[in-house]
Amino acid sequence: MAAPETLRKSSKDIPKIANKICDDMLKDLEHAKRPLLEAVKCSLDNSFYDPKVGYLTPGKKKVATELNVSSVQKMARTVFFLDILLNNIRTGGVNTKRELYYMAKGLIKSDSHLKPLDFDDQPESDAIIEFICDMLMVYREEMNCFANDRGGQTYSKQLVVTEHLPDGTRAEVDLGSLGTTPFQPKNKPQVFKLKTKGKIDFCLIIESEGTANTLVSNGFTKRYKSILVGAQGVPSNGVRGWVRTIQDQLKIPCFFYGDLDAYTLQNIFRTLKAGSAASLIRNSEFSAPDVRFLGVLPEDVKKYDLHCYPVSEKNPAEARSLKKARDVLQNDPFFQDRRNKKLADILNWLLKNKVRCEQQAIFSVNPKDPTMPEKIIVEKIKRGSFV
């Protein structure tokens, strides 16, 4: 089976890099020197944000594992798993982490002297896969290890997607012809070429897929030349990569609409716009730096008299969210950057007023008019009421 053709084809020769690492380890061992495996430290304290780059990038911090009696198990597991992944790359095999866990168990079962490597549970093998990716500075998909498909549901009357398939054929999907069925890109690199039937004014990403569906049912995409994407909570790689493709290929303004609370701003919007600390090495392809925050904004709460919920320090979950907002202001380079001051201002407003407002609150404005929510959204875009 040939290796799948992907748009985000790795610029790195993974087998070569892996071979070099293993060769160095073997050399060290021959000289009774301790081999050292280094991986990028994927955490907030090793994240840097440059607005010109647009997403979080890794710093110089490394997680180093030196061979000793305690780490020999981890190292043996790492090299064992690396062999499985390299084999997948060679043969074009594609697997999820769960499948890889069972494959490893199968190999161990078939060779009794490998028994000490056995994994008790999937988190153990997942940790090894993640360590390998961080060590090679590649993302899981480049090692042909894919997560469950969870791309965002997308609607548009103007968008036409052409997919280049691994066997050399092409598939063309006209989103306008799909009726009420959404187009849903996969959570793995697909080769898409986008074109439009006429001009598209904007792309709107909605936090709640339910609300996205409601807008479509009420005729949003018929009335406005747009692309509508449901983000389904914290955006998956599928959503992030897909919005990035729209942003890069169509060069249209992209807006995000979600709840007004610390969680949405920090976990959902920031991850969509600039990636996350946990995925530092793949943010370059899985973030859409041009997306703007359309709302809910504090000014909307006032203008449309939207219903808010109090956030209390006494409620443990809510106290955690307040603490997180404070932490973010102090430690997250994205919110600390001058260009994102307006986003930081929203966090400060949330801390000061101790309330949160849900995205569906706009449905309370003139409930007799079902098109009211879309009117508010479009008016905000026209008015420039976004951050």
Place this chain on the structure above:
Amino acid sequence: MTTKLTQHSTAEYFAKNLQQVGFSSPVKAVLTTLKEAVDNSLDACEDAAILPELEVIIRKIGQGSARNTELVEVIVDDNGPGIDADDLPSVFGEYLSSSKFGRGRCSRGQQGIGISAATTWAQLTNAAGVRVISKTKNMRKAIKEQIDVDIKANKGLVKNKETIDWDRPHGTRVEFRIDGRVQLNGDGGLLTYLEGTTLVNPHMTLKYKLLDNDPVEVIRVSNAVPEVPPPTLPHPHTMKLGEFMTHAHLYGKVTLDNFLRKGFSRVADEAIKGFVKNGLPKSFLSKPVTGLSEADYKTAFQAIQASELQNPSTRSVMIVGEEALSKSIQRLGEIDFFSVVTRKPRICDYKPVAVEVAIARFVKKVNLGDETDPIQLLRFANRVPLQFDKAACAITQAVESVNWRAYGLQQSKSNLPLGPYVFAISVVSPFIKFKNASKETIDASDELVEEIRRALMQAGQKLSRHIKREVRAADLERKLQHIEKFGPILVEALGKIVNAPKARIKRAEEGLAKLLGRDGREAEKELAEAETQLEKVKAKQEAVVREGASGSTDETKEPLKANQSETKE
């Protein structure tokens, strides 16, 4: 319609409410009877400065009068001072007849209820009270008689009195025949009681024969009779305002200054200066206490409470001492290691309290589970084992509140830790706050729980040294296994990926063996260091156990100092 009011004797009240004083079930009746008799023997020996030698016999001698009960005979024989013939009826047959009531001493008995209740129980269930033999050193012959309780009059009734020859200079033997059921093991078991009593009475020799089991003899490990602390003057911080005022009126027309110095412990020049500094008007000091208004008393009292004072005298609280406990705990079974802590007395809830903790891990002991079972918890109040209503007790709450995992024990959150350990915790105070009249649980006030917690944590720190060594040993074992298991696999997998020739793989294997061998030696060295440390601790403990029991009061000084410094930290 008017209701006729009638007067009842104390004996009538208790005869109707024996469940309040420990006779709520046949099982508890046997234990309580034994407990009351043993407490009295030990208290009497201590008062007379006699090293106690006790013999306990429990046997079934027939069917009980009530359904599902047995007729159980409880015999407790001691070498105590004996009881004068005239006092025998009131000791065994009269309620609230006590030499200890309200004196503020750390004696086991306090009110004079227990043994009369046991007599009542025998009388109610077997139609005969207690049979006593007693001899004091002034008597040529011993007295043997039966004592019943005259329930209407709250008086002891003597029956079948005779004089007999007895083979000892002094002592007392009591025999109760009661309805009951015998339970030996478990929290409420007789064996648990006797073990606990053994632990906190290192100066006691105890022989016992329970049912058909082999007789057991536990020899004393200390030759020092615990000094019964004299009742001391109250400490100002142990009082409430009302008590303070009543106390002042006892002293008549003396100045406040004089009253404070004479009426309390720990009040001298420095303390009085402190009171003035904390708001006691200087003019009050020269005023007679009879001339002070209630408001004046309150001002004076508040100033005293706000002032720092020395802790109450150690002598007002009785302790077993770390050394005596160390020796005594060896009597319970074959010990792997142990740790004991005696805290300096301090004030909890306005009363001086001393907490002692002994924790031991046993290699072999009856009545003890394994690694997966909860530890055996022995609770003591004034050296009396507490065996019921565990959950509500201050001691249990303190044990559960400590994070034992930090010291290497297994524990699920807020529960008793697990393992073959005995945790013995003794709370001693002239005024223990019990939850009920049967003295089964200590009231869990925040201050007391915290004080017990601190003692437990100190003991836990000592314990962790032992456990660390075990963990290190296990760690070394694991690491050495790792080398054997994973080394060859690592080299083989590397060789496979880079397609290395056999010679290279062999060289790498040799290199790896060198590296991991170095690590193995490092781990062995760490283990050896931990073992040396532990040996030092063990040697210290053994030296303590070997040392003679003489001068036990001096012996307690050293560890107490150490504790003090730990507390300050």
